[in-house]
Amino acid sequence: MDNKKLIYIHPLPVRIWHWINAVGMVMLVVTGLQIRFADIVSLFTLEEAITLHNYIGFVVIGNYGLWVAFYFGTGKIKIYFPTPKTFLPNTIKQMKYYGVDIFKGDPNPHHMTPDNKFNSLQQQAYVGLMFIFMPLQMITGLLLWRVNDFEKYINMLGGIKIVDTIHVLLFFFFSIFIVVHSYLATLGHTPLAHFKAMFTGFEESH
Amino acid sequence: MKKKKYTSLVLGIFSLLIAPLIFPSLCPAVENEECMECHADDTLARTKSEGMKENLFVNQENFENSVHHANDITCVDCHSDIEKLDWDNEIPHSERLAAVFCDKCHEEEAEAYVDSVHKKAGGKGITIPCYACHGYHYVTHLEAESVLERENGFCLKCHNPNKFHEWLPQMETHFAYVECTVCHAPEVPRYINLRFFDLAKQKFLDGNELLTAMGTDYDGFMPLVDTDSSGIIDIKEFENFTYMLLAKDLRGTFHAELVVAIEPVVHHVNRGAANRECEMCHIPTSLFFENVRFALNKEDGTTEHHQVDRKVLETYYLKHFYALGGTRIRLLDQIGLAMIAAGAGVVLAHLFMRILTIPTRKKKMDHKI
Numbered sequence: 001m002d003n004k005k006l007i008y009i010h011p012l013p014v015r016i017w018h019w020i021n022a023v024g025m026v027m028l029v030v031t032g033l034q035i036r037f038a039d040i041v042s043l044f045t046l047e048e049a050i051t052l053h054n055y056i057g058f059v060v061i062g063n064y065g066l067w068v069a070f071y072f073g074t075g076k077i078k079i080y081f082p083t084p085k086t087f088l089p090n091t092i093k094q095m096k097y098y099g100v101d102i103f104k105g106d107p108n109p110h111h112m113t114p115d116n117k118f119n120s121l122q123q124q125a126y127v128g129l130m131f132i133f134m135p136l137q138m139i140t141g142l143l144l145w146r147v148n149d150f151e152k153y154i155n156m157l158g159g160i161k162i163v164d165t166i167h168v169l170l171f172f173f174f175s176i177f178i179v180v181h182s183y184l185a186t187l188g189h190t191p192l193a194h195f196k197a198m199f200t201g202f203e204e205s206h
Numbered sequence: 207m208k209k210k211k212y213t214s215l216v217l218g219i220f221s222l223l224i225a226p227l228i229f230p231s232l233c234p235a236v237e238n239e240e241c242m243e244c245h246a247d248d249t250l251a252r253t254k255s256e257g258m259k260e261n262l263f264v265n266q267e268n269f270e271n272s273v274h275h276a277n278d279i280t281c282v283d284c285h286s287d288i289e290k291l292d293w294d295n296e297i298p299h300s301e302r303l304a305a306v307f308c309d310k311c312h313e314e315e316a317e318a319y320v321d322s323v324h325k326k327a328g329g330k331g332i333t334i335p336c337y338a339c340h341g342y343h344y345v346t347h348l349e350a351e352s353v354l355e356r357e358n359g360f361c362l363k364c365h366n367p368n369k370f371h372e373w374l375p376q377m378e379t380h381f382a383y384v385e386c387t388v389c390h391a392p393e394v395p396r397y398i399n400l401r402f403f404d405l406a407k408q409k410f411l412d413g414n415e416l417l418t419a420m421g422t423d424y425d426g427f428m429p430l431v432d433t434d435s436s437g438i439i440d441i442k443e444f445e446n447f448t449y450m451l452l453a454k455d456l457r458g459t460f461h462a463e464l465v466v467a468i469e470p471v472v473h474h475v476n477r478g479a480a481n482r483e484c485e486m487c488h489i490p491t492s493l494f495f496e497n498v499r500f501a502l503n504k505e506d507g508t509t510e511h512h513q514v515d516r517k518v519l520e521t522y523y524l525k526h527f528y529a530l531g532g533t534r535i536r537l538l539d540q541i542g543l544a545m546i547a548a549g550a551g552v553v554l555a556h557l558f559m560r561i562l563t564i565p566t567r568k569k570k571m572d573h574k575i
Contacts, residue, residue, distance in 0.1 A: 036539075038531045039489035046484035046531075050375045103559055105567035148378035159459075159525030165538060172542030176549035183553045 006202040009114055013070040017063055018198060022178075024060040028053060029175045036168065057141050064134060079115060080130065082123045090120040102187065112203055129177070133170055140167040235289055241281045242266055244298075252301075268344040276506060284342075308336040318470035323477045339363070347507030350412075352401075353385045353463045361386045375484075383527070384464045387472050388494070390480045395467040397497035400514060400524075402451070404458040411458075413502030413510060419454050424502065424510055431512075439500065440515040448523055462519070462527035464494060488531040495519055495532060 010018070034041045034049035044052065071077040082090070093109045098121070102108075110119035118126060140163050143150045147160060154163050188194040189204060197203040244250060245264040252260050269275055274284075282288050284306045291298035309316030315336075319325050324334045339360050348356060361367070367386070371377045388396050401410050417423055422430050431447045432439055439447065451458070464487075466472050487494045498519060499511040518524065519533040527533065 036531055036534060038485050039491060046488055047373070047375070050484075050530075054375075098556075103563035103566065105570040147376055148382060155526070160528045161522055161525045161535070164528050165535065168534075168538050169541065172538075172545045175542075176546050179546075180549050180553055183557065 005205050007112065007114065007205050008201055009112060009117055009203045010198055010201045011070075012201065013066065015198060015201060017067045017070065020063045021060060021067075024056050024063065025174055025178060027056045028060065029171065029178065031056065032171050033175075036171075054145055057138075057145070061138050061142075064138065067130070076115075079117050080123055080127050082120050087120055091124070094119045094121045098187075112205065133173065136166060137170045137174070140164075140170070236280075236282045236291055238281050240291055264343050271346065272344050273347055273507070274343075274345060305335075306337075306342070308340075312336075314470040315473060318473040322473045322475050324473075324475065326476075348468050349509040350501070350503035350507045352410075353381075353383060353465060356385050356465065357381070373482075383462070385466055387466045387475065388464050389482075390475045391466065391472050392479060392481050393474050394469060394472045395497070396464060396494055397467065397499050398495060398516075398519065399463050399465045400498065400500045401461050401463075401503070402456070402458055403461045404456060406457055410461065410503075411456075413504055416456075416502065419456050420450065421454070427502065427510075428512060438513045438515055439518070441517050441521060444514060444518045444521075444523055459526055460524050462498075462524055488529060490520075490532060490534060490536075492529075492532050495529070 030043065031049045031053040034044050035046065035053060038046045038049075043049075071080070090110070097106065097109055108119075110116075143154050143157075143163050144160075144167060147154065154160055157163050185194040185198075186192070188197075193204060242264065245262060246266055248263045248265075250262040252262060254260055285303055287304040288299045319336075324339075327334055348359075351359070367381060368377070371380075374380055387394060402416055403409070404411050404415075411419070413424065417427060420427075420430070428437075429435070431443055431450070433443055433446070434440075486492060495516050498514040498516050500514050502510040502512070504510065519527065519529075520535050522535070524533075
């Protein structure tokens with residue numbers, strides 16, 4: 001209580017984007033499981049799963065537009081990019097923290113501020129995620145949504161199986177990302193601290 | 207020896223005499239050429255009682271390419287009420303010919319047709335005779351025809367599929383790769399038809415073209431490709447086949463389509479009987495993918511088919527064919543499982559360490575206070 005203070009870390013548009021994305025991604029993974037493994041999974045009919053997957057896909061794409069608009073519109077996008085000078089030492093420090101120091105109860109070497117929200121490991125993960133994996137998944141998803149209309153582009157990429165392979169590998173990646181991301185979110189000063197902050201916008205700083 | 211020779215001669219003469227009785231088409235009362243004297247005229251037409259004009263022209267070249275001509279069926283075999291031509295009359299035969307009944311020869315097909323929505327429509331004042339779909343003078347083999355050719359030649363003459371398939375995801379892709387009757391005639395055997403598309407020539411190669419390029423013929427194809435002589439081209443043999451084509455500078459792709467076998471039961475199309483369950487097709491154990499055949503199409507529209515292991519559908523040798531879930535690449539599932547196991551393993555190990563080290567952190571906190 002002594003030196004605790006609240007910092008406004010997550011602005012409202014970011015929180016809206018985050019939770020729409022979270023629910024959307026979980027639903028895409030669940031319907032995606034149904035679509036790929038219709039012989040094993042039977043949560044929906046395949047027809048329902050495809051319809052749902054398509055609608056949710058568009059919601060997630062639209063939501064990505066919200067993320068782009070907010071971060072590029074406000075210039076806050078720079079929080080995703082590391083400072084070259086401190087990048088390597090910070091990465092090593094952060095890895096040591098997650099791998100060793102966290103178990104000893106040592107403090108997190110990264111101090112969250114609105115302009116420096118992510119530690120260097122988060123920056124790497126999120127840059128890959130938001131600038132490569134998400135767009136790639138959205139593009140391949142769009143191509144697979146209307147195979148006939150986008151046949152030309154699908155063939156340019158090497159055929160339907162190549163496009164599907166990218167989409168499926170990323171589907172597996174996002175499936176496990178949701179699990180790992182949720183687990184890492186419990187590594188705040190209390191297990192629910194980061195979850196709470198993503199609703200209220202305020203993180204406690206110690 | 208001499209006696210035997212005479213017996214053969216007598217038998218020969220006797221056969222010649224009775225042959226026309228057994229095989230009338232061998233010695234028709236009216237030759238096709240006689241019919242064509244009038245019917246080769248492309249202006250030949252008659253006015254029906256309803257005032258509509260009916261074209262009576264027969265394109266000789268097209269007729270000669272027809273399956274009936276190939277089987278020595280003559281004009282009067284079908285128009286059997288014409289026994290002779292009377293050239294003294296303007297029309298040398300009866301003005302109104304009797305209807306042609308295809309079921310005289312095509313018994314099984316006719317029997318199957320009885321159990322179909324098209325035949326049942328007859329009770330509602332509509333008659334759909336065989337030739338409404340099949341045409342009459344220019345019927346050809348359908349085996350070698352692609353999905354689009356089959357659809358355009360039959361169902362799409364009357365039906366607009368866009369009207370009734372809005373529910374179907376990837377509607378147009380289904381229309382392009384799956385023949386209507388695959389779903390609409392649920393009892394008919396189906397198979398995946400594989401053809402080779404030459405990217406340089408931008409066309410499908412027929413059997414002759416492919417075999418010539420490979421330096422073999424119809425008899426030599428399987429011994430060359432099916433090296434273990436199992437009668438089935440397995441994945442390894444298919445891989446070698448693709449290398450063989452590359453070695454002959456044939457660059458292309460294998461195009462796959464889901465078609466039906468041309469069997470009488472294909473007529474069993476009935477209202478409400480079509481398969482609408484996506485899971486029938488889109489699971490790896492689907493019977494729809496059990497039968498995979500590589501097609502060597504011949505000029506007469508027939509095809510020489512060679513069995514291919516269905517597992518080939520689950521490889522990258524067929525980059526342009528993928529039935530969601532149904533022909534999925536199993537290796538990707540194994541990679542996915544490894545990714546999930548690795549991620550979950552790290553999380554569980556970390557969580558375990560966190561729980562295990564709770565006393566250490568508690569001691570540190572207590573010490574701080």
